[in-house]
Amino acid sequence: MPETIELNINGIAKQLDAAPNRTLHDALQYQMGLTGAKHMCDRGACGSCTVIMDGRPVLSCSILVCECEGKAIETIEGIAADPKWKPLVDAYCKWDAMQCGYCTPGFLTTAKALIDRSPNPSEQDCREALAGNICMCGTYPRHATAILEAARNMNSEGGGLNG
Amino acid sequence: MADIGANGDRENFKVVGGQGNPPGVVSYAMATGLAKYGVDYVLPNMLHAKFLHSPYANAKVAGINDAKARALSGVVDILTWEDEDIRDLVPRCFDFLSDRPWLDNIADRSGAEVAAIVVAEDEETCEEALRLLEIEWEMLPHVTDLREGNKLGAPVVRPGEDAKPTFWNYLSAEGQPPKRGNTYTVVDIRGDVCEAFGEAENLIEYDLRLPPFATRSPNPLASVAWWEKHPYTGEEPNLYIEGSVRWRDALSLTYKMPMEKIYMEGLFMGGKYCDWSLRRCQEVTPLLAKRYGRPVRCADRREHMYDFLMNERFIQMKVAFTKDGLITAIDDYSLCDKGGRGSAPFGHVGDLSQGPYKTTKCKSVRQKMEVVDSNRGVMWLSGQHCPFNWDTITTGIYIIAEQLGKDPIDIARLNLHGPTSPDDTNPVPSFDKCVEAGKKLMDWNWHPSGAKQLEDGRMHGACFRYQMTPRHSMKERHSKLEYRDGVVHMPSRGPIIGTYAVEANAMVVAEELGIPYEDVSIDFDAVAAHCIYGGGSDGTVGPAWAMKECVQILKELLKEAAIDYAENPGKPNSSFHNVGQHFPTPGPFRGCGPEELEVADGRVFLKSEPSKGILISEVTHKNIVATHSAWPPPGVWVTGNMGEILDLMNTEYCEVAVDAETGEVEILRFGIAADVGKILRRTSLESQIDQAVFFSQGCQQFEDMFYDPKTGVLLNTNMADYKVPGMLDVPIVEKSILETRAGNGVYGANGMSHCITNTNMLIIAIHNAAGVWVEPPATPDKVLKALGKA
Numbered sequence A: 001m002p003e004t005i006e007l008n009i010n011g012i013a014k015q016l017d018a019a020p021n022r023t024l025h026d027a028l029q030y031q032m033g034l035t036g037a038k039h040m041c042d043r044g045a046c047g048s049c050t051v052i053m054d055g056r057p058v059l060s061c062s063i064l065v066c067e068c069e070g071k072a073i074e075t076i077e078g079i080a081a082d083p084k085w086k087p088l089v090d091a092y093c094k095w096d097a098m099q100c101g102y103c104t105p106g107f108l109t110t111a112k113a114l115i116d117r118s119p120n121p122s123e124q125d126c127r128e129a130l131a132g133n134i135c136m137c138g139t140y141p142r143h144a145t146a147i148l149e150a151a152r153n154m155n156s157e158g159g160g161l162n163g
Numbered sequence B: 001m002a003d004i005g006a007n008g009d010r011e012n013f014k015v016v017g018g019q020g021n022p023p024g025v026v027s028y029a030m031a032t033g034l035a036k037y038g039v040d041y042v043l044p045n046m047l048h049a050k051f052l053h054s055p056y057a058n059a060k061v062a063g064i065n066d067a068k069a070r071a072l073s074g075v076v077d078i079l080t081w082e083d084e085d086i087r088d089l090v091p092r093c094f095d096f097l098s099d100r101p102w103l104d105n106i107a108d109r110s111g112a113e114v115a116a117i118v119v120a121e122d123e124e125t126c127e128e129a130l131r132l133l134e135i136e137w138e139m140l141p142h143v144t145d146l147r148e149g150n151k152l153g154a155p156v157v158r159p160g161e162d163a164k165p166t167f168w169n170y171l172s173a174e175g176q177p178p179k180r181g182n183t184y185t186v187v188d189i190r191g192d193v194c195e196a197f198g199e200a201e202n203l204i205e206y207d208l209r210l211p212p213f214a215t216r217s218p219n220p221l222a223s224v225a226w227w228e229k230h231p232y233t234g235e236e237p238n239l240y241i242e243g244s245v246r247w248r249d250a251l252s253l254t255y256k257m258p259m260e261k262i263y264m265e266g267l268f269m270g271g272k273y274c275d276w277s278l279r280r281c282q283e284v285t286p287l288l289a290k291r292y293g294r295p296v297r298c299a300d301r302r303e304h305m306y307d308f309l310m311n312e313r314f315i316q317m318k319v320a321f322t323k324d325g326l327i328t329a330i331d332d333y334s335l336c337d338k339g340g341r342g343s344a345p346f347g348h349v350g351d352l353s354q355g356p357y358k359t360t361k362c363k364s365v366r367q368k369m370e371v372v373d374s375n376r377g378v379m380w381l382s383g384q385h386c387p388f389n390w391d392t393i394t395t396g397i398y399i400i401a402e403q404l405g406k407d408p409i410d411i412a413r414l415n416l417h418g419p420t421s422p423d424d425t426n427p428v429p430s431f432d433k434c435v436e437a438g439k440k441l442m443d444w445n446w447h448p449s450g451a452k453q454l455e456d457g458r459m460h461g462a463c464f465r466y467q468m469t470p471r472h473s474m475k476e477r478h479s480k481l482e483y484r485d486g487v488v489h490m491p492s493r494g495p496i497i498g499t500y501a502v503e504a505n506a507m508v509v510a511e512e513l514g515i516p517y518e519d520v521s522i523d524f525d526a527v528a529a530h531c532i533y534g535g536g537s538d539g540t541v542g543p544a545w546a547m548k549e550c551v552q553i554l555k556e557l558l559k560e561a562a563i564d565y566a567e568n569p570g571k572p573n574s575s576f577h578n579v580g581q582h583f584p585t586p587g588p589f590r591g592c593g594p595e596e597l598e599v600a601d602g603r604v605f606l607k608s609e610p611s612k613g614i615l616i617s618e619v620t621h622k623n624i625v626a627t628h629s630a631w632p633p634p635g636v637w638v639t640g641n642m643g644e645i646l647d648l649m650n651t652e653y654c655e656v657a658v659d660a661e662t663g664e665v666e667i668l669r670f671g672i673a674a675d676v677g678k679i680l681r682r683t684s685l686e687s688q689i690d691q692a693v694f695f696s697q698g699c700q701q702f703e704d705m706f707y708d709p710k711t712g713v714l715l716n717t718n719m720a721d722y723k724v725p726g727m728l729d730v731p732i733v734e735k736s737i738l739e740t741r742a743g744n745g746v747y748g749a750n751g752m753s754h755c756i757t758n759t760n761m762l763i764i765a766i767h768n769a770a771g772v773w774v775e776p777p778a779t780p781d782k783v784l785k786a787l788g789k790a
């Protein structure tokens, strides 16, 4: 087992300590200072720790760092820093798709992955894509509204999604 | 708006309550992961601490051999309950927590912190060391079944303890009968109940179970603390702590430190709805950090966070009523969970004078509670059925309606006393308005039980419920506004429990000054005086009332400053000293008196010639500070007349479809027609309604706490086994929000809080569909069983 692995986090090449029991979530928090992926359930049941790995949303609490060699990881911090995704962040804020905010980065990251693969999602697409994310504050009804508006705005801005 | 005076006099609103939602100041931080909660903080050279958590329902630690654990590489120390500093700690958040020692060798519920704390270089080492502790457990009898625990001869789980349940100034221990076994008995009687029952025309009896459900903290509770010398004086160290949001005052008492020496950066609290207390992991880190001279982090794991948001209760009701449906006598007996040591009296005796009965014309009410010491868990602060158990009356009204062949709405209307007092016989205008809106919203068409089948063959059921939108505001408020460099600043210490309360206060500032909401700078600062204590409603309408008063003071100061600046305009006195300072052009106010000026629409201008004026941002180059301290008009908690004044009401409707073949229940929709007086931040209000429905659905459809009968251990302490509603579960929630402006808060608002949270509407609607009673949560197997099919 190598002691470190190389991977790409938010577009930047990184080396991470690959202790065999270290989860990607803990590596992001303790080694990278990235705390946007949140720990809620600690067992793959809530989606709060979602990051995107090679284009697919994954649960960082349930993935070991040593499985991430050569992978491209996107976290909420990377999504927020990319102007292309500003409409999604804006729509979440406008529609108050959050209460305490703890689960919100996980929802937003999952939503980003949805729009990546389906630029014009239906309401049902949104609900199904977010079915694995738990919000203990019960904000569910507001997410699809935000995502649909973001997708509309991104499409009408021209090239936001497809360009 | 009888009692809020000028605070309610605005007619036109540009910012408050609008359809468009001004972006929340903290929304961006939450959405993008910038927001840090206690568990997120990582400091260089940080140690980790972990409590020993009990695997037993009731047990005593007779001894600990820590030799193996201490020998583990990376272990720094192991402290026990006998440590002198630990023994000195006293729970300080709420007084009812102090009947539980801060840490001792008895754990009275599974998962409780007990006997030992391990300090190590990392979390894994802490966990490993905890496994290596050789603990001599002495098992004690437990009670997790309330009905068993209440029986004569049941094992007594807290022998020698007999602190009778009290509830602030509403209920004293005086006069209560002595404890019997595990059980305290409290009786509250109004009127001549025996006589009223003796004259009863009709009588119904029914049972209810209030389901317990777990707190809603999504963020694992945690703190990180460290000590640093004062950066200027080098004197005594200051305490820095993250993750113990809101509780600088409690920490100050616990650690005998002046408040001003306690700092925290993060104000994001997570979703602790009406669960405000500090857990042990949020209190211990200062002690450890001081002892080891390094930052220390202590975090709870998810399995240790299954405390009660509401505890279990079994209720037996007897209600007398006339042939028209007027309730004439109520006998409410309940067997309640007192919980573990330190539990709050909310959820049992706290309900005695707060419940629904005082909203009715019925003057003969007996409430008897048997409150049982148990090993089921702790309720840290309050329940989510605010204000208190309303489901008894909702169920009674439904059963009366069924018996008389009437609509429950008509039974409710008949029974409500008038708006001003229990002797008022007039209709309640807010109730009637809500009902009118609700009927329209839901195409309300009441039918008796079992009378309606949907096209797909499922049975249709419905339920109606009313509640009061209670007056909030329970403390003195301190507000401050600073005008600096042309910008109005609102310093606030939050806490940030959601995107609503602090923002709603800033919206009031913007509204009163006539400036865009975005132009009010909310300066989050843990030491600021402005605080939204109480969270949602209490934190919104009370402080917002006070903040509106503070704006009036600022307006007067702005007028004086504008005149002063016009007469003595500022100018740079040296290019060096005034770098970056803006000296606005003076307004046309020379020789004016403040009474000749007006502040509105973002400007200061002459009343006589409104076109002559300047922007608020151009008033002066000087700083202005406005402060205000006062009690806003008090809420029902303070006045003690819960249910006696019915100024603002809300109504709730639930429709279900029951599949008699599979036992599945689908909530077709919830409808809320609510009078909140005045909407402050619309999306937040809507979101809170969604949340209350989410709580209601959870405890009636999915959530339950399962105890192993043999050991008393709580079994489902993870998010896979304890299911809360998810995205595909939640129903449509239709809303119709009314603004009659009759409340006591700013602009006549009352707090909506979680008063629409219920534990029985779904259960009633199932009965209305299928004619059977199902104990919550109504899982398909229970529904089938009730239908005689399983």
Ligand code: FES
Pocket (backbone or CB within 6 Å): A038, A039, A040, A041, A042, A043, A044, A045, A046, A047, A048, A049, A050, A059, A060, A061, A062
């Ligand atoms: S913390 Fe990873 S799924 Fe819950």
Ligand code: FES
Pocket (backbone or CB within 6 Å): A098, A099, A100, A101, A102, A103, A104, A134, A135, A136, A137, A138, A139, B218, B270, B271
């Ligand atoms: S907003 Fe609090 S957990 Fe979702």
